[in-house]
Amino acid sequence: MKKLSARRRHPLAALVVLLFALATTGGLYTALAPAGEAKAEASDSSLAIEEGKKLYAVGCSSCHGLGGQGGSDGPSLVGVGAAAVDFQVATGRMPMAAEGPQAPKKPKDYSPEETAQLAAYIATFGPGPAIPESSAYNPADGDSAKGGELFRTNCAQCHNFTGQGGALTHGKYAPNLKDVEPRHIYEAMLTGPQAMPSFPDSVLPPDQKRDIIAWLDAVNTSESPNEGGFTLGGFGPVSEGLYAWTFGIGVLVAAAVWIAAHTAKARKS
Amino acid sequence: MSTATDAPKSAPRRGGKAPAGERVADWADGRVGVYSLAKANMRKIFPDHWSFLLGEICLYAFVIIILTGVYLTLFFVPSMAEVEYEGSYIPMQGVLMSEAYASTLDISFDVRGGLLMREIHHWAALIFVVAIFFHMMRVFFTGAFRKPREINWLFGFLLLLLAMGTGLTGYSLPDDLLSGTGVRFMEGAILAVPVVGTWLQMFLFGGEFPGYDIIPRFFVVHVLLLPGLMVGLIVAHLILIVFHKHTHFAGPGRTNSNVVGMPLFPVYAAKAGGFFFLVFGLIAMIAATTSINPVWVLGPYRPDQVSTNAQPDWYMGFSEGLVRLMPAWEIVLFDSYTLNLGLLTPLVVLPLMLGALALYPFFESWVTKDQREHHIAERPRNAPTRTAFGVAWLSWYFIALVAGGNDLWAINFGLSINSITYFGRVAFFVVPVVVFIIVRRICLGLQRRDREKVLHGRETGIIKRLPHGEFVEVHEPLSQEKLYALTAHDQQRPAELPAATDANGVTRKVGVVEKVRVRISRSYFGDSGQVTKPTAEEYREITSGEGHHH
Numbered sequence: 046m047k048k049l050s051a052r053r054r055h056p057l058a059a060l061v062v063l064l065f066a067l068a069t070t071g072g073l074y075t076a077l078a079p080a081g082e083a084k085a086e087a088s089d090s091s092l093a094i095e096e097g098k099k100l101y102a103v104g105c106s107s108c109h110g111l112g113g114q115g116g117s118d119g120p121s122l123v124g125v126g127a128a129a130v131d132f133q134v135a136t137g138r139m140p141m142a143a144e145g146p147q148a149p150k151k152p153k154d155y156s157p158e159e160t161a162q163l164a165a166y167i168a169t170f171g172p173g174p175a176i177p178e179s180s181a182y183n184p185a186d187g188d189s190a191k192g193g194e195l196f197r198t199n200c201a202q203c204h205n206f207t208g209q210g211g212a213l214t215h216g217k218y219a220p221n222l223k224d225v226e227p228r229h230i231y232e233a234m235l236t237g238p239q240a241m242p243s244f245p246d247s248v249l250p251p252d253q254k255r256d257i258i259a260w261l262d263a264v265n266t267s268e269s270p271n272e273g274g275f276t277l278g279g280f281g282p283v284s285e286g287l288y289a290w291t292f293g294i295g296v297l298v299a300a301a302v303w304i305a306a307h308t309a310k311a312r313k314s
Numbered sequence: 315m316s317t318a319t320d321a322p323k324s325a326p327r328r329g330g331k332a333p334a335g336e337r338v339a340d341w342a343d344g345r346v347g348v349y350s351l352a353k354a355n356m357r358k359i360f361p362d363h364w365s366f367l368l369g370e371i372c373l374y375a376f377v378i379i380i381l382t383g384v385y386l387t388l389f390f391v392p393s394m395a396e397v398e399y400e401g402s403y404i405p406m407q408g409v410l411m412s413e414a415y416a417s418t419l420d421i422s423f424d425v426r427g428g429l430l431m432r433e434i435h436h437w438a439a440l441i442f443v444v445a446i447f448f449h450m451m452r453v454f455f456t457g458a459f460r461k462p463r464e465i466n467w468l469f470g471f472l473l474l475l476l477a478m479g480t481g482l483t484g485y486s487l488p489d490d491l492l493s494g495t496g497v498r499f500m501e502g503a504i505l506a507v508p509v510v511g512t513w514l515q516m517f518l519f520g521g522e523f524p525g526y527d528i529i530p531r532f533f534v535v536h537v538l539l540l541p542g543l544m545v546g547l548i549v550a551h552l553i554l555i556v557f558h559k560h561t562h563f564a565g566p567g568r569t570n571s572n573v574v575g576m577p578l579f580p581v582y583a584a585k586a587g588g589f590f591f592l593v594f595g596l597i598a599m600i601a602a603t604t605s606i607n608p609v610w611v612l613g614p615y616r617p618d619q620v621s622t623n624a625q626p627d628w629y630m631g632f633s634e635g636l637v638r639l640m641p642a643w644e645i646v647l648f649d650s651y652t653l654n655l656g657l658l659t660p661l662v663v664l665p666l667m668l669g670a671l672a673l674y675p676f677f678e679s680w681v682t683k684d685q686r687e688h689h690i691a692e693r694p695r696n697a698p699t700r701t702a703f704g705v706a707w708l709s710w711y712f713i714a715l716v717a718g719g720n721d722l723w724a725i726n727f728g729l730s731i732n733s734i735t736y737f738g739r740v741a742f743f744v745v746p747v748v749v750f751i752i753v754r755r756i757c758l759g760l761q762r763r764d765r766e767k768v769l770h771g772r773e774t775g776i777i778k779r780l781p782h783g784e785f786v787e788v789h790e791p792l793s794q795e796k797l798y799a800l801t802a803h804d805q806q807r808p809a810e811l812p813a814a815t816d817a818n819g820v821t822r823k824v825g826v827v828e829k830v831r832v833r834i835s836r837s838y839f840g841d842s843g844q845v846t847k848p849t850a851e852e853y854r855e856i857t858s859g860e861g862h863h864h
């Protein structure tokens with residue numbers, strides 16, 4: 046113990062403590078988190094539907110109607126499927142908070158467990174796309190080059206070459222797809238939220254969806270390599286031009302001012 | 315080591331010849347007259363003011379572009395033949411693309427130093443045109459385009475146009491989806507030209523869009539034709555500068571008939587050489603750290619694909635903006651011929667916009683009828699109408715430029731793209747007028763302040779209490795140098811219409827054009843157009859009665 050307290054002031058002590066703390070939290074998390082999922086899986090599906098019904102009545106029925114038939118404030122949810130619910134609720138889009146051109150992504154209101162219950166309940170309204178298996182959207186199994194071509198053909202006209210997002214009319218927009226979870230990308234294609242068209246399996250088979258996910262994983266996540274250096278937000282010529290007009294010419298003019306100020310005369314004084 | 319001691323020793327060995335250096339110089343002098351050339355030009359004076367270095371930034375950026383461009387040419391394949399990519403960038407492997415695009419990927423990933431060269435080349439190109447703009451504005455706002463430099467102004471303007479053209483063709487060479495969309499846009503504009511549009515399009519593209527010809531053709535234009543013209547024009551531009559000598563700002567000893575500064579050799583040459591490396595280093599630093607046009611994520615061009623945020627490089631951005639601002643109007647003539655006003659109008663407005671600035675010097679000299687030579691750089695405030703016009707033009711240009719990025723402003727600032735476009739349409743007509751009025755006022759205000767300063771001295775910020783209790787601020791008289799600089803500019807009198815009748819009592823006929831000219835001249839130089847600078851008498855009168863005035 047004496048040895049330990051003597052090392053308390055070692056320059057690396059803080060680092061060691063930090064690492065220890067991180068390891069503990071990480072360990073606790075892995076110990077606890079799967080337990081929650083396991084519980085959800087274990088729970089009886091009819092029980093989940095019951096729970097979902099309660100959540101729905103409180104959080105969703107005011108807009109979508111008690112039986113999901115829709116109303117003046119929200120569309121019918123008959124046949125939207127569990128995938129649509131999972132996408133809308135897990136990305137925080139639903140419940141919709143404020144009137145606007147489009148329901149934006151926001152911090153989610155429901156836990157994964159509750160989301161699954163809502164999805165299970167709404168799926169009973171009518172047959173619709175189910176939540177995909179994780180093997181369906183694993184980017185490592187997809188072909189990013191094929192996905193790139195598919196993305197440019199089907200998605201780039203709204204989302205930009207690499208999914209940086211783009212403006213649509215009247216304040217609507219296709220969002221930036223950076224770091225969107227693969228499962229949500231898959232569900233978005235499957236269900237076509239809001240202004241986005243849906244790409245059912247008849248149009249875009251599951252393996253092509255996975256290729257698209259692999260492409261986005263290669264070019265638009267926080268971990269994707271930026272071969273050219275700092276990307277300026279990835280907006281292309283507009284941000285590059287802005288940079289040239291500010292920083293680029295700025296440093297050169299500063300250099301010019303400096304050179305002009307250092308004349309042979311100046312040395313004498 | 316002095317030549318004097320060396321010469322006797324070497325003389326016997328070399329059979330009584332002069333040292334090698336001297337002989338070479340003699341040889342050259344005898345043939346091309348280098349001595350007199352060097353004597354005249356090494357003593358060329360270049361004034362010290364940072365804004366006079368903007369032209370040099372252009373020059374150095376151009377040199378950098380040529381150097382890196384030569385390197386890229388060694389590896390670039392200007393062909394639209396289709397190949398399957400097999401290079402080292404995984405997310406493109408197996409994709410069908412043109413050789414042009416594939417070779418650009420190779421330069422980026424498989425050629426040593428290729429990516430850095432691409433990025434230096436492209437950044438230098440963007441900064442080149444920004445520097446041209448800055449340089450042009452320096453020349454404009456100091457009135458350095460006045461006689462005898464009008465031709466050089468036009469040479470410069472031509473260089474700007476050529477730089478834009480070189481940029482546009484270079485941007486299109488990699489044949490990626492972004493630039494291909496730009497070429498398609500250009501094709502649309504060409505097709506909108508009445509009568510000959512379709513023919514022009516077929517001629518340029520060698521058939522239906524996109525065909526196989528456009529990239530090889532752009533390549534020749536980009537690496538040979540336009541740079542060749544630019545080199546020639548730059549040389550002519552520089553020769554004219556040497557011939558006219560440089561302008562300088564007024565000051566004691568700095569008059570309309572001399573140039574004060576550093577001789578070209580050695581001081582200025584050393585500084586210029588150092589500055590070149592500084593510019594090269596800074597651009598290389600930007601290129602090494604900051605990505606530009608990452609074509610590998612954009613994909614090869616295919617006519618069936620498009621993307622949002624498809625913008626040209628900034629110097630063509632205003633043309634994109636003009637098209638985005640223009641409503642998509644169409645007129646159908648004789649039930650059969652469609653005039654696409656949405657593209658045709660921008661196509662007409664664009665040259666008018668550039669022409670307005672290019673021809674301004676000739677407009678001004680028509681108004682002033684000034685035949686004198688001008689070698690003093692004018693302070694912008696002392697030419698309020700010109701300055702206001704220049705800033706108004708800039709605001710006009712920038713509205714078009716900003717409109718070219720309307721989708722990005724919309725998404726990044728949470729705005730509606732429709733509102734931005736409507737706002738831009740109104741702003742395009744209103745803002746330049748408002749800017750003109752405001753800037754002219756500001757210039758007049760500054761002139762008035764200069765006048766105050768000359769007559770009453772500088773406000774020191776020191777408050778003094780007079781014996782009878784009044785508080786006054788102490789004003790400090792300006793130094794002689796300052797006084798000179800503030801009063802050296804000459805002020806023109808407004809033109810006047812000739813008397814209605816001549817000496818013989820015969821009514822004179824004055825043309826409409828002349829009447830208009832007199833009107834404009836009054837607004838330039840009348841009481842509303844400039845503040846009369848203090849005369850020596852006024853100054854003496856006030857300074858002799860010092861104390862009462864503050």
Ligand code: HEM
Pocket residue numbers: 365366367368369370372373376446449450453458459463466467468469470471472473474477548551555559560561562
């Ligand atoms: C390729 C682009 C260009 C290069 C390399 C270039 C180079 C230069 C250089 C080195 C100077 C002397 C230094 C200075 O005054 O800044 C100069 C002066 C001048 N430039 Fe340019 N320039 C370019 C474009 C332009 C443009 C676009 C204009 C105007 C439309 C222009 C008009 C002038 C004029 C009138 C002068 C004489 C200024 C004076 O004596 O005060 N130049 N240029």
